[in-house]
Every structure is written in structure tokens, then in C-alpha cells.
Amino acid sequence: MLELHRYTDSKEGFTLLVPSSWIKVDKAGATVLFEDANKKANNLGVVVSPTRISSLGEFGTPQFVVAKLIQAEKRKESTKEAEVISFSERSGSDPGGLNQVYEFEYKVDSTRGGPKRVFSAAFVSSKKLYLLNITHSDGLDNPLDSETRMVLENVLHSFDAIPST
Template sequence: MALCWISVTPSNPHHNSIIIQNLSTTPSSPPPHKRKPAQITTSVSTFASSSNPFTESERYPVVMSKRLVNFSIVGAVLSRFLIFSKALASQLLELQQYTDPKEGFTIFIPSSWIKVEKAGATVLFEDTNKKSNNVGVVVNPTRISSLGEYGTPQFVADKLIQAERRKESTKEAEVIAFSERSGHGGLQVYEFEYKVDSTRGGLKRVFSAAFVASKKLYLLNIAHSDGLDDPLDMERRMFLEQILHSFDAVPAT
């Protein structure tokens, strides 16, 4: 919704006062048909100069009051709409914790998304309204004990992009950011953000995380549409980042 602010500037008050002054300095005995306009002009001049203590913008109290009332109504409506939108968004973007004790990982997932079966995925959750929006985790055995043995975050990010580009459906793939954080017990966790344009689902934003624990490689992929018709807004981005940062190993019992 676009709001247009219209500013109305009153005419030059000095020019008006000169005109009023000229009209008020009429001969003392004008013809009868000119007396009435002269008296009216004098009363207006007196009101403008002495009886009205307001500023120039306040010499139009009726117009200004109507305009203020209109703006206050619009502001109240917008305020209610924004409050309602945030409340609705918070309900739709509610998170709940998902833990897989067998594979040994935990993560937050959207409460409204459903769990589906897919070959190659340890677990996968899909948006009920748009299946291309999903959160998936893959767990595979590995010989290394930490990601540091495999390479730096940038090195792993390059490997991820190369894997994406090898897919037949991929038209373009680009790394946006990569970083490292500590998980439970100082666990080394790499995080990545990249975008992919493919013939399957169009332009997508992907948030990914990886760590190694107990000789297993854990890989998280969060895919979300980011096309011109459905761009990723800031609130949804923060929501997806919460999921990304929640990915961690389950403490050993």
C-alpha cells in the first residue's frame, strides 16, 4: 500500500494583507454601493491581523482539523492492521523442537509443516501451502572426527555449490555467506547461505548447516522460494535463521 502526502501551502499572506489594506483605505464617503464591500474587507482584515493569534498554517482551522481527523483515522486503521498482521505471522511461524535420539540431532521446525518421506533424507518437513519450501536433514557415516579435518567453511561452501551446479535442473547457483559457530560441547558447526535458480521450483534461497559427531556427517538444508512473485521478506528470513542456528547434536547420555 502506498501513502501520498499532500501539502497545501496557503497564498502569500503579505500579498493578501496589502490587498486588504488597499481595499480598506477607501474614501470616507464612497457611493452607497461600495460601502458594504469596504466594511466587509475591514472586518476580515481586522480578524486576520488582531483577532487571530494563530500562525499562518492555523488560519484555516476547519480545513486543518478535517485533515488531522482524516490522518488520525488512517493511522489508527494502519496501526490495527500491522498489529493483526504481526499476530497472524507469529501464529503461522511458530516453531517446535524436533529431536531424533537414534541419529543424535535436534532442530526447530515450523509447527504447521508436515513430515514426509523422501529417499535419501533422514527426515524432511514440507510447507503445507508450498512443498518447495522445506527443511531436511541427511545423516551419513564418515571417517573424519570434525569438519575442520575436511576443510574451512569456504571450502565446504564451494563443494556444496559444485554439487548444486552438477544437477541437471540447476540453471545458476551462488554462495551468499558462510560462517562457523560452536554447538553443544564446543561442536564445530559450519553455516552457509546460497541461492539457486532451477527448472524445479524457480529461484530459491537455501540455508545450510553441517557438523560431524560420533563419526557421522550431519547436513541440514532449508529451502525457501525467493522469486519475484514471492520474495523472501525479513521476518521470514529471521524465522529460517532460527531453524538454522538450532541445528545441533544431542548430548550423549
């Protein structure tokens, strides 16, 4: 079972749980990226970018956003197939309760790395869009097991803004 520890980026204003055995690596475009030391294809990354909207609801419903996400995946040259598994919405830690967090799970089969499972979460806080992507290989030879899935879902649900002081 993967152990988790809390990672907080106070400069960018977010926090989440990360598997303790995964290592932090630098990657252009990513605010932070962690990789499984044994299998680099398994990773989680956060991207923070400025936005004009003050909530995800201004952009659309979770169904609308996940449809856009899948469209973007399907446009990639390397993508053979992309399919939505689930989507949901939860409240973030914002004391005003305005912080909606959208969560998605989908499958992608690609010429780069084969089939994988992607868990994604997004929220808007202080005119910044926060995106978390957790990618895990999910092939027939090495399917995502229920224990690992539970850990990755814990990571997904832990992604949130740091309450402003």
C-alpha cells in the same frame, strides 16, 4: 509469523526447531523431511551419514565446503545459476567444544521450481556427518520476506547434536 517447535531425533542424535505448521513426510534418502503444507517447495530436511572424519575441520574450512556445495549445485542439470550469500562457523553443544557447525546461505535458480534460497548447516559428531538443508522459494513474484528469513535462520542456528549422556 511461523511458530517453531523442537524436533529431536534421539536415535540419530540431533535436534532442531521446525515450523509448527510444516508436516513431516517420508522421503528416501532423508533422515527426516518437513514440508510447508501450503507450498511443498518450501521444506527442510536432515541427512545423517557415516563418515571417517571426526570434525568438519578435517574436511576443510567453511569457505572450502561452501565452494564444494556450489560446485555440486552447478553440476546439476536443472541448475541455471548458483551463488553464495554467506558462510560462517559456530560452536555446537558438544561439552568438549569440539563440535564445529558450518552454516551456509546460497541462492539457486533452477528449471525445477525457479529461484530459491537455501540455508544449510553441517556438523560431525560420533563419526556421523549431519546435514540440514532448508529450501525456500525466493522468486521476484514472491521474495523471501524478512520475517520468514528470521524464522529460517532460527531453525538453522538451532541445528545441533544432542549432548551425549
